[in-house]
Amino acid sequence: MKRYYNLELSYDGQNYFGWQKQKDFETVQGTLEATIKEMIGSNFIKSIGSSRTDTGVHALANICFLQLPTEYTPQALMDNLNNNLPKDIRVTRCERTYKQFKVIYFAKKKSYFYLFKNLPQEIDSDYFTNITTPLDINKMKEAAKSFEGLHNFSNFCYKASPNSEKNKEIFTCKIIENQDILTGHNREGSYALIVEGSGFLKQMIRIIMGTLFNIGMGKVEIKDIEEAFSTTDFRKTGFITPGGGLYLKEIEFIRDPFKGHSVNS
Structure with a gap:
């Protein structure tokens, strides 16, 4: 059985x-x-x-x-x-x-966060990403809001299947400063990109983070994000950030996976 x-x-x-x-x-x-x-x-x-x-x-x-x-x-x-x-x-x-x-x-919402620092010294970590170039955090915060809502994320994913649904709804996309979301591994004092959505394409959050880094470094403007949403022609706004900074926080379901169910013999 x-x-x-x-x-x-x-x-x-x-x-x-x-x-x-x-x-x-x-x-x-x-x-x-x-x-x-x-x-x-x-x-x-x-x-x-x-x-x-x-x-x-x-x-x-x-x-x-x-x-x-x-x-x-x-x-x-x-x-x-x-x-x-x-x-x-x-x-x-x-x-x-x-x-x-x-x-x-049955998953209706997935929540992730990406930890990063902006320190001038080189830091190699499997638990956050450090950008040594000065970042305009306020501009990054403003740009993060552009990802909220229902959009076509064709230009913010890596080699998605041709048949995959590219329209995804992002409920929250924001940057919070100097948060100790997790301790240990020198993660204290990290900035965090918080992203909550209905679903995500391959490496989508890491490309969103790379786009926001480019915004913070002055390499990309907010209007470039909006243009990338409006076309399926290739528009590169960001790079794929290292996986070690990304954390799956939680998943919410339309049916509680831990409600408990009887098992018939």
Whole structure:
């Protein structure tokens, strides 16, 4: 009898080539599945992540749908996983669910933040990005508002599938100053780009951040963002910033993945 669970996962992305499993690279999903297969002695498992974070990107709360051939109580499954997974991947919540729970399509809002600093010395970090060139933060704040609303983000993504939906709604896009959102790894005092939206294209937030960096350095104007929205012809306004500064904060669903569901024998 198949059993179904929803997991909430936090992970440090620096050692992984993103969420989605790949044949020749270590990923979060691949590590999770390999750990479970060894733990239960079976290959008959299935996992689906709500957000497919990119290489080096971190998560505070990614949600994963899990199908197992073995019965566990949610607490026992969480404890067993945390005892066997690498320390940079943690299960923070676990609950039974049902076969039809669509962990991708039931997501209604995803929240991310990107940490950066603006210090004159070179700093290499897997947890934030430092821009040594002086930035006009106030101008960046103004420009960030341009991304709010429903727009065609064709010019703010990387090699999106031709059939993918390019129109995305951004509910919040703002920069907050000198925030200690996370401590450790010298992250204290970072600026943070906060982005909340209905969904995101490949590397979209990192290109938005790169665009705002260019705005802050005077290389791009706010009108260039508006022009990039108004055409599907290629318009380069930003660059792809390093993945280490990006964090998936949380995902909100139209159906609560941790409400709890009865499992029929």
